[in-house]
Amino acid sequence: MSYVFAPAPVVAVPVVGSSEKFAVRRIYCVGRNYAAHAREMGHDPDREPPFFFGKPADAVVYVAPGETGNFPYPSQSRNVHFEMELVAAIGKAGKDIVVDRALDHVYGYALGLDMTRRDPQAEAKKLGRPWDTAKGFDHSAPLGPIHPVATAGHIDKGAIWLTVNSEEKQRSDVADLIWSIPETVAYLSSLFELQPGDLIFTGTPEGVGAVAKGDVMIGGVDGLGEFSVRVV
Ligand code: MN
Numbered sequence: 001m002s003y004v005f006a007p008a009p010v011v012a013v014p015v016v017g018s019s020e021k022f023a024v025r026r027i028y029c030v031g032r033n034y035a036a037h038a039r040e041m042g043h044d045p046d047r048e049p050p051f052f053f054g055k056p057a058d059a060v061v062y063v064a065p066g067e068t069g070n071f072p073y074p075s076q077s078r079n080v081h082f083e084m085e086l087v088a089a090i091g092k093a094g095k096d097i098v099v100d101r102a103l104d105h106v107y108g109y110a111l112g113l114d115m116t117r118r119d120p121q122a123e124a125k126k127l128g129r130p131w132d133t134a135k136g137f138d139h140s141a142p143l144g145p146i147h148p149v150a151t152a153g154h155i156d157k158g159a160i161w162l163t164v165n166s167e168e169k170q171r172s173d174v175a176d177l178i179w180s181i182p183e184t185v186a187y188l189s190s191l192f193e194l195q196p197g198d199l200i201f202t203g204t205p206e207g208v209g210a211v212a213k214g215d216v217m218i219g220g221v222d223g224l225g226e227f228s229v230r231v232v
Helices: 035-040 099-105 117-125 181-188
Strands: 012-014 022-023 028-030 052-055 060-062 068-071 080-082 085-092 106-113 142-143 160-165 169-173 198-202 214-223 225-231
Touching: 052 085, 060 068, 085 160, 085 214, 099 106, 099 181, 106 198, 106 214, 106 225, 117 198, 181 198
Parallel strands: 028 198, 060 142, 068 225
Antiparallel strands: 012 022, 028 052, 085 106, 085 198, 106 142, 160 169, 160 214, 214 225
């Protein structure tokens, strides 16, 4: 087989404790999955069904532990926000997965930032337009390595936090997710057949805010360590 252009490289990130990498297929993101964040965005945190948006796989910027990754400030925006999130990595295909079996499909977990151009997002909300330019832009998904369940276990509670220039901005607990990881996997699999390599950004807690060039964000989740990303 030959192609008119060289195929795009496979997007892949390291797996902790392994020489093999996790190849990324799709990135799904959950909106408003912590009540206090739903409130700060002007919404009622009542348990409405989860909603999803996406990012392209090549929006991933791998951030190695102990190093500082780079997030290039995107053009066409003056209000770019951090959203620190726990990411679930799918390792087994499935559709219409039941909640009780959903964790069987999770290969591991990672730290992720759902970087967001808040100004076009606000415009899109007002006009009923899609969120792609707000959420799916280049470099919008800084991501740490995948921690496999086989060694790290499942994560259903524990602190999630983010600092900017050493000042704490976000702090919550994964136990406060409105839709838990198993519920999210089950619901998402009723909309899309999940495949190994899919990532699910599970939502951000309260405290989101803007960054500027030069800022250094450090985010973490209990059990997954921390990562560091500089806005450039
Ligand atoms: Mn988010």
